[in-house]
Amino acid sequence: MVKQDDIREIIINVARNIFTKFGFRKTTMEEIAQAARKGKSSIYHYFHSKEAIFIAVVDKETSTLHLALTEAINTASNPEDKLRAYIHTRMEAINNLANLYSALRDEYLDHYNFIEKIRYSFDNKEITMIKEILVDGVNKGDFIIDDLEMTAFGLITALKGLEYPIFVKKEYVDFEKKFEGLLNILFYGIVKKKKFILRPTKKRI
Amino acid sequence: MVKQDDIREIIINVARNIFTKFGFRKTTMEEIAQAARKGKSSIYHYFHSKEAIFIAVVDKETSTLHLALTEAINTASNPEDKLRAYIHTRMEAINNLANLYSALRDEYLDHYNFIEKIRYSFDNKEITMIKEILVDGVNKGDFIIDDLEMTAFGLITALKGLEYPIFVKKEYVDFEKKFEGLLNILFYGIVKKKKFILRPTKKRI
DNA sequence: TAGTCGACCAAAATACAATATTAGTCAAAA
DNA sequence: TTTTGACTAATATTGTATTTTGGTCGACTA
Numbered sequence: 001m002v003k004q005d006d007i008r009e010i011i012i013n014v015a016r017n018i019f020t021k022f023g024f025r026k027t028t029m030e031e032i033a034q035a036a037r038k039g040k041s042s043i044y045h046y047f048h049s050k051e052a053i054f055i056a057v058v059d060k061e062t063s064t065l066h067l068a069l070t071e072a073i074n075t076a077s078n079p080e081d082k083l084r085a086y087i088h089t090r091m092e093a094i095n096n097l098a099n100l101y102s103a104l105r106d107e108y109l110d111h112y113n114f115i116e117k118i119r120y121s122f123d124n125k126e127i128t129m130i131k132e133i134l135v136d137g138v139n140k141g142d143f144i145i146d147d148l149e150m151t152a153f154g155l156i157t158a159l160k161g162l163e164y165p166i167f168v169k170k171e172y173v174d175f176e177k178k179f180e181g182l183l184n185i186l187f188y189g190i191v192k193k194k195k196f197i198l199r200p201t202k203k204r205i
Numbered sequence: 206m207v208k209q210d211d212i213r214e215i216i217i218n219v220a221r222n223i224f225t226k227f228g229f230r231k232t233t234m235e236e237i238a239q240a241a242r243k244g245k246s247s248i249y250h251y252f253h254s255k256e257a258i259f260i261a262v263v264d265k266e267t268s269t270l271h272l273a274l275t276e277a278i279n280t281a282s283n284p285e286d287k288l289r290a291y292i293h294t295r296m297e298a299i300n301n302l303a304n305l306y307s308a309l310r311d312e313y314l315d316h317y318n319f320i321e322k323i324r325y326s327f328d329n330k331e332i333t334m335i336k337e338i339l340v341d342g343v344n345k346g347d348f349i350i351d352d353l354e355m356t357a358f359g360l361i362t363a364l365k366g367l368e369y370p371i372f373v374k375k376e377y378v379d380f381e382k383k384f385e386g387l388l389n390i391l392f393y394g395i396v397k398k399k400k401f402i403l404r405p406t407k408k409r410i
Numbered sequence: 411t412a413g414t415c416g417a418c419c420a421a422a423a424t425a426c427a428a429t430a431t432t433a434g435t436c437a438a439a440a
Numbered sequence: 441t442t443t444t445g446a447c448t449a450a451t452a453t454t455g456t457a458t459t460t461t462g463g464t465c466g467a468c469t470a
Contacts, residue, residue, distance in 0.1 A: 007442090029433060039444045041435085050433065080396065143396060150386040154363075161366025181355040189394030191285060191348060212413090234462060244415040246464085251413095255462065 008046050008056075011036050016057045020100045024054055024115070051114055058118050061100065062125070065093045069129060079137030084183055086133060087159065090126075091179065094163055127152050155186070213251050213261075216241050221262045225305045229259055229320075256319055263323050266305065267330070270298045274334060284342030289388055291338060292364065295331075296384065299368055332357050363387070 014035035018027045029050055033040040047053045072085040130152045137143035145151050162179075219240035223232045234255055238245040252258045277290040335357045342348035350356050367384075 028431080030431090040433090041445075042443050044434070045442065048434090146389065147386050151390060154387040154390065157366040158359075158363040159366075161362040161364075181352050182359045184351065185356060185359065185394070186390065187394050187396040189390070189392050191392040233460080235460090243413095245462090246416075247414050249463070253463090 007036075007038075011038075011043060011046055011053065012056050012060055015053045016061070016100070019054060019057055024050075055114070055118065058100075058122075061097065062122055065090075065097075066125065066129075068093060073129075073133065079133060079140055079142045080187060082133050082136070083130075083186075086129070087179060087183065090159065091162070123156065127156055130155055158182075212241075212243075216243075216248060216251055216258065217261050217265055220258045221266070221305070224259060224262055229255075260319070260323065263305075263327075266302060267327055270295075270302075271330065271334075273298060278334075278338065284338060284345055284347045285392060287338050287341070288335075288391075291334070292384060292388065295364065296367065328361065332361055335360055360391070 015032045018031055029040050029043060033043050069086055069089050072089040073082045076082040076085040131148060134145055134148055138145055220237050223236055234245050238248050274291055274294050277294040278287045281287040281290040339350055339353055343350055
C-alpha cells in the first residue's frame with residue numbers, strides 16, 4: 001500500500017517537528033494527531049506507541065545522516081579526505097540536529113532507557129563507518145594504525161566531546177578552523193620526526 | 206592562628222565526605238556540623254555559606270590534583286613523557302574523584318551557576334598546564350604545533366570526552382591501554398609518512 | 411577576642427490530596 | 441482498511457499544609 005506508508009510518513013514528519021520543539025516527554029499524542037489532521041486513536045493504527053513514533057523519527061533522521069555521510073565518503077578520493085569529509089559532514093549534521101538531540105539529552109535522566117538504546121545503536125553504526133574508513137586507509141597503505149578498535153573509539157569519543165560546546169555555546173563560528181587543526185593532529189601527530197628514528201613500537205600490557 | 210585553620214580543615218574534610226556521598230543539594234549544614242562535632246551556627250564562623258564550603262572542598266581537591274600533576278610532569282624527562290604522565294595522572298585522579306564529580310554533574314541542572322564557574326576555572330588551569338607542556342615541547346624542538354590554543358583545546362576536549370565512559374560504565378579496566386593508543390596517535394598521527402615528502406607547514410593566523 | 415551555640419526566621423523543600431492530562435484500548439462506523 | 445469517539449488506568453499537575461534547611465543574631469563562654 002502506498003497510502004499507508006504515506007500517512008506514516010506524514011506522522012513521522014509532523015512528530016519530528018513537535019519532538020524537536022518540546023522534547024519527548026512534553027509532546028502529546030493529541031498534538032501529533034492534530035498536526036497530522038487525524039484523530040488521536042488513528043495514530044495508533046500506524047504506530048503502537050509514542051515511543052514507536054519517536055524511534056521512527058530518529059531512525060529516519062539517522063538514516064538520512066547515514067546517507068549524507070556515505071555520499072561524502074564516496075565523493076572523497078583518498079582515505080585521508082574521506083575522514084575529513086566524514087567529520088565535517090557529521091559535525092554539520094549534529095549542528096543542525098542540535099534541537100532533536102537536546103531533546104534526547106534533556107530527558108535521558110528520566111530513565112527512558114529506550115533512548116539509551118537509540119544512542120547505543122547510533123554509536124555502533126558510527127564506529128562501524130569510521131572503522132571502514134580506517135581499514136580502507138590501512139589497506140591502501142595511507143594509514144598506519146596499531147589498534148583499529150581503539151583508534152575508532154578514540155575518534156568517536158573526541159567527536160562526541162566536541163559536540164558539547166556546540167550545544168551550549170554558540171561557538172560554531174570558528175569550529176571549521178578548529179576541526180581542520182585537530183584533523184591535522186590526527187593525521188600527522190605533533191611529534192617532530194627525526195632522521196633515522198623509526199616510530200617506536202611498544203609492548204602492550 | 207593555628208586552631209582556626211585546623212577547624213576549617215576539619216570542616217572541609219568532613220564536608221568532602223558528605224558531599225561525595227549525597228551531592229551538594231542533599232547535604233545539609235546540620236550534617237556537616239554534626240560530623241565536625243560542632244553546632245550548626247559554629248560552622249558559619251568559618252564559612253559564610255554552604256557554597257563557600259563546597260568551593261573550599263573543590264579548591265582543596267583541585268590543588269591536590271594540581272600538585273600531583275606538577276610532580277608527574279617534573280618527574281618526566283622530556284615533553285612527550287610529560288604529556289603522557291599528565292594524562293595518566295589526570296585520568297587516574299578523575300577516576301578517584303568520580304564521586305565528587307558526579308555530585309557536580311547530577312545537580313548542574315538546577316542552575317547552580319557557581320558550579321559552572323568552578324568547572325570553568327578548573328578548565329582554565331588545565332588548559333594552562335597543557336599549553337605549558339606543549340610550549341616546552343615546541344621550544345625543545347620535540348613538537349611541531351601550528352596552533353597552540355587549538356591543540357590544547359582539542360586535547361582537553363578529548364580528555365573530557367573520555368571522562369564520560371568512566372562515570373557511566375565501569376570501563377576503566379582496559380582504559381590504560383586505550384590511553385596509550387590515543388597518545389600514540391596524538392604524537393605520531395595515523396598517516397604513513399612517505400619518503401621525500403615533508404609535513405606541510407601551514408601559515409599561522 | 412575568638413569560638414560556640416540555642417533560639418529564631420524566611421525561604422525552600424517535601425508530602426499529600428484533589429484535579430486534570432494523557433497514553434493506550436476497543437467497539438462501532440465509514 | 442481506516443477512522444474515530446467514548447472510556448480507563450496511569451501519570452502528571454496543581455494547590456496547600458507541613459517540615460526542613462540555610463542563614464542571622466545576640467548571649468554565653470574560655
